Amino acid sequence: xxxxxxxxxxxxxxxxxxxxxxxxxxxxxxxxxxxxxxxxxxxxxxxxxxxxxxxxxxxxxxxxxxxxxxxxxxxxxxxxxxxxxxxxxxxxxxxxxxxxxxxxxxxxxxxxxxxxxxxxxxxxxxxxxxxxxxxxxxxxxxxxxxxxxxxxxxxxxxxxxxxxxxxxxxxxxxxxxxxxxxxxxxxxxxxxxxxxxxxxxxxxxxxxxxxxxxxxxxxxxxxxxxxxxxxxxxxxxxxxxxxxxxxxxxxxxx
Ligand SMILES: N[C@@H](CCC(=O)N[C@@H](CS)C(=O)NCC(=O)O)C(=O)O
Numbered sequence: 610x611x612x613x614x615x616x617x618x619x620x621x622x623x624x625x626x627x628x629x630x631x632x633x634x635x636x637x638x639x640x641x642x643x644x645x646x647x648x649x650x651x652x653x654x655x656x657x658x659x660x661x662x663x664x665x666x667x668x669x670x671x672x673x674x675x676x677x678x679x680x681x682x683x684x685x686x687x688x689x690x691x692x693x694x695x696x697x698x699x700x701x702x703x704x705x706x707x708x709x710x711x712x713x714x715x716x717x718x719x720x721x722x723x724x725x726x727x728x729x730x731x732x733x734x735x736x737x738x739x740x741x742x743x744x745x746x747x748x749x750x751x752x753x754x755x756x757x758x759x760x761x762x763x764x765x766x767x768x769x770x771x772x773x774x775x776x777x778x779x780x781x782x783x784x785x786x787x788x789x790x791x792x793x794x795x796x797x798x799x800x801x802x803x804x805x806x807x808x809x810x811x812x813x814x815x816x817x818x819x820x821x822x823x824x825x826x827x828x829x830x831x832x833x834x835x836x837x838x839x840x841x842x843x844x845x846x847x848x849x850x851x852x853x854x855x856x857x858x859x860x861x862x863x
Contacts, residue, residue, distance in 0.1 A: 620645045622851075690783065731791060762803075
């Protein structure tokens with residue numbers, strides 16, 4: 610960051626999987642940012658469906674990135690990850706070589722309606738009781754997610770250590786925030802026993818710099834497999850995670 614530039618704004622909350630992917634990349638690369646809390650789905654002033662937020666992101670979802678210096682605003686986590694990597698020239702996570710880069714893009718596109726279904730099938734029913742997600746929708750989402758995980762197990766992660774090669778890239782950040790949240794130690798709502806390659810990859814991803822700080826919200830919330838957490842517990846976990854992010858960003862300046 611140049612002396613005169615202001616930190617980028619990231620709108621969202623740490624419990625959101627796509628917000629976490631962007632947060633993690635920024636922490637990993639030690640880029641200062643301000644996390645502006647926005648409640649997903651809420652029409653209140655600090656909600657993703659408020660008129661002010663919809664002006665920034667017409668889709669009404671978190672995350673959104675804003676550059677105060679340029680006024681540039683961008684939605685969609687994967688577009689944000691790619692933009693940040695392009696802007697900063699982070700070829701280690703988004704290679705310059707077109708074919709290597711395309712392998713990262715391949716996963717980023719595959720993620721939606723496949724791995725991303727974990728949140729609909731396994732997390733939202735416990736965290737967002739207000740959504741009343743029908744049982745049939747939950748089961749379909751769980752089946753789609755499990756099929757996608759089998760694809761990762763026997764394809765992507767059988768061929769390489771990480772999803773797009775020998776080192777963690779944007780594809781891995783995007784996939785881990787969705788898959789990793791289900792592990793024992795976090796929500797513990799999925800049995801990974803039949804997926805040894807995925808388990809190896811999860812362990813490798815835990816070593817990636819910034820992992821622990823980006824996942825404070827999940828370690829604070831803990832196991833939700835037996836009892837769905839109270840709203841207050843989710844709120845407290847988000848508040849604690851916001852505090853840690855603020856602290857880490859403050860440390861970047863020293
Ligand atoms: N494809 C979007 C999905 C974002 C998304 O689903 N965000 C959720 C929170 S995890 C949200 O904002 N939901 C609020 C709503 O849909 O009203 C991305 O990757 O950025």
